[in-house]
Amino acid sequence: MSNVLINHSLHSPSHDAISIANSNNPQQFRTWLISVLSAAAIVMACALISKGLFNEHSNLDLTPYLQSLVVLISFILISVFSPSWSTTNRGFISVLVFAICSCLLIFTDNALTSLGLVFLAYIFLVVSEKNKPVLLRLLIIYGVVIFALFIVSNLITASQGAAFQGLSIAAYLLILGGFPLASWYGKLYENSSTGICAGFLVVQGLFASKSALFIPESSSLIHGIFLIVALLSSLAAAFQVNAKRGFAAMAASQLLFIAFIAMLPFDGLAKAKLYIIAVFTLATPGVILTFGALESRVGHLSLFSPQGNYNSYPRLANTLLFFSLLSAGFPLSLGYVGIDLLAEIVFSHESLIMFGWMVVISLNAIFSIRSFLYLCLGSPEHEENIDMMTSKYYLACGCIGFLFLIAFFI
Amino acid sequence: MNNVLILLIFAPAFSLVLQLLRFFAIKNISAAGVQAEKTTYYLVMLPILACLLGVLVLSINVILHGPSSHHISNWFGSSDYNYKIIFVTDYLSIVYGLLSLTLLGTICYFSKRYLHKDPGFHRFYLLFTIFCCGLLIVAFAGILEILIIGWELVGISSVLLIAFYTTRDGPPRNALYVFIIYRCCDIGLITAALLLHYFTHHSNFELLENSYWYGIEAPHDGLLIIGLCLLFAASGKAALFPFSSWIPRAMEGPTPSSAIFYGALSVHLGPLLLLRSINFFAESQLLMTLLLVIGVLTALIGFLSWQVQNDIKSKLAYGSVTQLGIIVCEIALGWEILALIHVVTHASLRALQILRAPSLLQDYKLINQMLGHSLAATQEYDHKVSRFRQFIYRISLERGLLETFWKDRFLGTLKIIILSFDRLDNNIAAKLGNAAADNKNTVKGDEA
Numbered sequence: 001m002s003n004v005l006i007n008h009s010l011h012s013p014s015h016d017a018i019s020i021a022n023s024n025n026p027q028q029f030r031t032w033l034i035s036v037l038s039a040a041a042i043v044m045a046c047a048l049i050s051k052g053l054f055n056e057h058s059n060l061d062l063t064p065y066l067q068s069l070v071v072l073i074s075f076i077l078i079s080v081f082s083p084s085w086s087t088t089n090r091g092f093i094s095v096l097v098f099a100i101c102s103c104l105l106i107f108t109d110n111a112l113t114s115l116g117l118v119f120l121a122y123i124f125l126v127v128s129e130k131n132k133p134v135l136l137r138l139l140i141i142y143g144v145v146i147f148a149l150f151i152v153s154n155l156i157t158a159s160q161g162a163a164f165q166g167l168s169i170a171a172y173l174l175i176l177g178g179f180p181l182a183s184w185y186g187k188l189y190e191n192s193s194t195g196i197c198a199g200f201l202v203v204q205g206l207f208a209s210k211s212a213l214f215i216p217e218s219s220s221l222i223h224g225i226f227l228i229v230a231l232l233s234s235l236a237a238a239f240q241v242n243a244k245r246g247f248a249a250m251a252a253s254q255l256l257f258i259a260f261i262a263m264l265p266f267d268g269l270a271k272a273k274l275y276i277i278a279v280f281t282l283a284t285p286g287v288i289l290t291f292g293a294l295e296s297r298v299g300h301l302s303l304f305s306p307q308g309n310y311n312s313y314p315r316l317a318n319t320l321l322f323f324s325l326l327s328a329g330f331p332l333s334l335g336y337v338g339i340d341l342l343a344e345i346v347f348s349h350e351s352l353i354m355f356g357w358m359v360v361i362s363l364n365a366i367f368s369i370r371s372f373l374y375l376c377l378g379s380p381e382h383e384e385n386i387d388m389m390t391s392k393y394y395l396a397c398g399c400i401g402f403l404f405l406i407a408f409f410i
Numbered sequence: 411m412n413n414v415l416i417l418l419i420f421a422p423a424f425s426l427v428l429q430l431l432r433f434f435a436i437k438n439i440s441a442a443g444v445q446a447e448k449t450t451y452y453l454v455m456l457p458i459l460a461c462l463l464g465v466l467v468l469s470i471n472v473i474l475h476g477p478s479s480h481h482i483s484n485w486f487g488s489s490d491y492n493y494k495i496i497f498v499t500d501y502l503s504i505v506y507g508l509l510s511l512t513l514l515g516t517i518c519y520f521s522k523r524y525l526h527k528d529p530g531f532h533r534f535y536l537l538f539t540i541f542c543c544g545l546l547i548v549a550f551a552g553i554l555e556i557l558i559i560g561w562e563l564v565g566i567s568s569v570l571l572i573a574f575y576t577t578r579d580g581p582p583r584n585a586l587y588v589f590i591i592y593r594c595c596d597i598g599l600i601t602a603a604l605l606l607h608y609f610t611h612h613s614n615f616e617l618l619e620n621s622y623w624y625g626i627e628a629p630h631d632g633l634l635i636i637g638l639c640l641l642f643a644a645s646g647k648a649a650l651f652p653f654s655s656w657i658p659r660a661m662e663g664p665t666p667s668s669a670i671f672y673g674a675l676s677v678h679l680g681p682l683l684l685l686r687s688i689n690f691f692a693e694s695q696l697l698m699t700l701l702l703v704i705g706v707l708t709a710l711i712g713f714l715s716w717q718v719q720n721d722i723k724s725k726l727a728y729g730s731v732t733q734l735g736i737i738v739c740e741i742a743l744g745w746e747i748l749a750l751i752h753v754v755t756h757a758s759l760r761a762l763q764i765l766r767a768p769s770l771l772q773d774y775k776l777i778n779q780m781l782g783h784s785l786a787a788t789q790e791y792d793h794k795v796s797r798f799r800q801f802i803y804r805i806s807l808e809r810g811l812l813e814t815f816w817k818d819r820f821l822g823t824l825k826i827i828i829l830s831f832d833r834l835d836n837n838i839a840a841k842l843g844n845a846a847a848d849n850k851n852t853v854k855g856d857e858a
Contacts, residue, residue: 268490306582330566341488
């Protein structure tokens with residue numbers, strides 16, 4: 001056990017001795033956070049049942065309630081998975097703020113409120129990185145640019161529509177981490193705690209789903225721009241040697257995909273949007289959290305050559321595989337259902353663009369499988385080390401099972 | 411008949427769920443002993459036998475009443491789109507079903523001893539079951555979307571079986587190479603399904619005229635593009651030209667998996683798709699010619715590469731490629747029944763050869779003992795070789811230069827471009843971060 005703890009402190013890039021020293025019984029705070037999130041999830045589930053989830057004749061729109069439930073489960077996963085070195089009060093307050101911002105983002109339909117919530121989440125992201133000067137500066141510079149672009153675009157009158165859209169698109173591409181425009185995004189994943197990254201990822205996903213508020217008159221050109229940036233991001237992920245940087249690029253392309261879906265003006269897309277966002281908010285953070293758990297055990301995660309951790313950490317490897325498959329829209333999962341529904345509707349309107357997105361999804365699947373193959377297989381070394389904790393493993397299996405099973409009950 | 415079809419698909423799926431639950435419940439299942447191995451074996455073997463019985467019942471029904479289509483249920487949908495679960499029972503699905511289940515049963519039995527006490531015993535059977543599900547779904551699918559599900563299940567289980575040995579560097583690398591080719595070619599199949607919906611508003615299989623099986627109805631518009639997409643998808647799965655290079659890499663997995671995937675069943679899904687879409691090739695002369703050219707080139711490259719391989723598995727792999735090329739030529743020439751017979755005979759023979767491959771050394775040893783001397787090569791090397799033969803030899807050694815093209819030229823160039831963008835991204839980050847740091851250092855210096 002002590003060996004593992006030494007490994008933790010030696011290998012964790014985000015290890016922060018000062019924070020741990022300053023923390024005020026973080027374990028207690030963590031338990032409190034998990035309890036609050038679980039209680040909220042139970043309340044949301046009860047609300048869903050009472051408002052008629054299983055009542056086919058109910059006219060209520062249950063989408064926000066379902067989304068909130070998935071988001072809360074995702075934050076429970078994040079809180080449970082966050083390794084010991086990030087259980088500082090500051091880290092957990094950030095995660096709590098991300099959870100609150102996410103839930104509020106679901107229920108708001110106002111551009112300024114959405115922007116305010118993301119701004120708040122971004123501030124807490126910056127605050128959580130206050131002991132990493134280079135990253136902090138990068139985040140501040142990009143934060144100023146992004147929010148200045150958003151504010152200027154909102155201040156410009158409606159008569160100058162084109163300029164308004166151009167600035168909004170630029171801001172959107174920057175905040176969603178589009179490669180190679182947003183340099184902060186890769187660095188954030190490389191240097192930050194995976195719990196914080198996963199939390200902010202959920203906020204980003206929900207903000208991406210509000211793209212229609214900021215880019216109201218989308219056209220094929222705008223869809224094309226989003227597609228090209230996503231394609232570059234996916235290719236960058238596929239060729240990336242640093243696993244966490246690769247994940248950042250893949251996450252960026254998925255975020256752009258969500259933003260693209262939200263911009264589409266066609267009818268009948270509500271279900272597809274819901275399913276794709278649900279998978280993104282649960283499976284994609286699952287991948288980065290598993291990366292974090294693996295990193296805390298073995299150190300730097302390189303995709304240059306096979307690392308071979310399967311024999312030492314079979315539970316972690318299996319969790320990574322399933323989360324990766326779900327994130328890539330594996331058949332018989334919720335992601336597959338969402339993508340299929342979306343493709344059927346969008347292909348008849350924008351065939352070429354949809355074909356491009358199918359390529360992006362395939363490239364993301366290649367990164368997902370590559371990360372599993374290279375991080376988990378291929379080395380004879382076998383260390384008697386501590387695999388994933390049973391509670392974490394069961395929770396991860398529950399989330400995986402949920403995303404597979406729900407595909408058959410929708 | 412619907413119930414029998416449901417049994418066919420759900421028996422392996424049920425076995426899969428049970429195996430997953432066992433993985434979940436038993437922490438270190440590989441150390442659980444012989445009894446656990448037996449349980450796993452029966453969990454896989456019994457559904458295969460049940461399915462075999464089911465296919466026999468279906469075959470009697472097809473012989474008595476002819477081919478039929480069965481709409482089982484609707485899965486999901488929106489206002490103007492419904493995902494239908496349709497299966498077909500025709501001569502093609504019955505032949506593929508019987509072939510698959512017979513070989514799967516044989517290999518399941520073989521693997522019980524071959525992988526006995528192997529740490530990955532249970533993992534192998536789990537992936538084997540996923541493969542079985544995928545294969546049955548592809549064989550009996552009555553709509554292209556359902557076929558895609560089976561197609562992808564077969565793909566992912568093959569890739570994970572190539573990477574079966576977790577302690578060597580080679581399997582994950584080769585598995586990734588195969589996955590990239592599979593995934594790229596799958597785009598063709600998905601696009602074909604979307605295009606079919608676009609042009610005909612459905613992708614259900616229709617009973618083909620003058621034929622014994624159901625196939626994809628060829629639309630008037632978009633015939634060429636859909637045909638090309640289907641050909642692209644079939645080429646990837648069946649290791650046809652120009653994607654033949656993955657097949658020797660796929661031999662990294664254990665022998666039973668090589669036998670089912672690359673000798674017998676997986677590679678023959680390409681011809682199955684071509685047989686289902688035979689209408690497209692009959693309607694378009696261009697597609698037919700292209701199919702014939704691909705078949706000839708595949709057979710030629712397979713034959714040349716086969717000649718120079720020095721290990722038994724690679725030799726058998728290229729033997730399969732040659733035969734697949736010939737099967738495709740038969741389909742292109744309109745000899746579908748011959749192609750189907752060829753698929754069955756080739757799959758059975760190749761599975762047997764691959765299963766026998768590991769004991770070949772032992773066979774040689776026995777023959778040498780009986781002869782009293784070693785079986786040395788008797789043919790003398792001819793030093794006067796023409797330049798043309800030298801060229802052909804080089805091409806054969808390089809396996810038709812296909813791997814060089816895909817890996818070094820295509821992916822290599824793409825990698826250079828993307829990594830240059832990545833460097834730019836890194837430089838911007840470094841400049842912004844360090845510039846601020848430099849400013850701070852300057853201020854600190856001034857203060858000092």
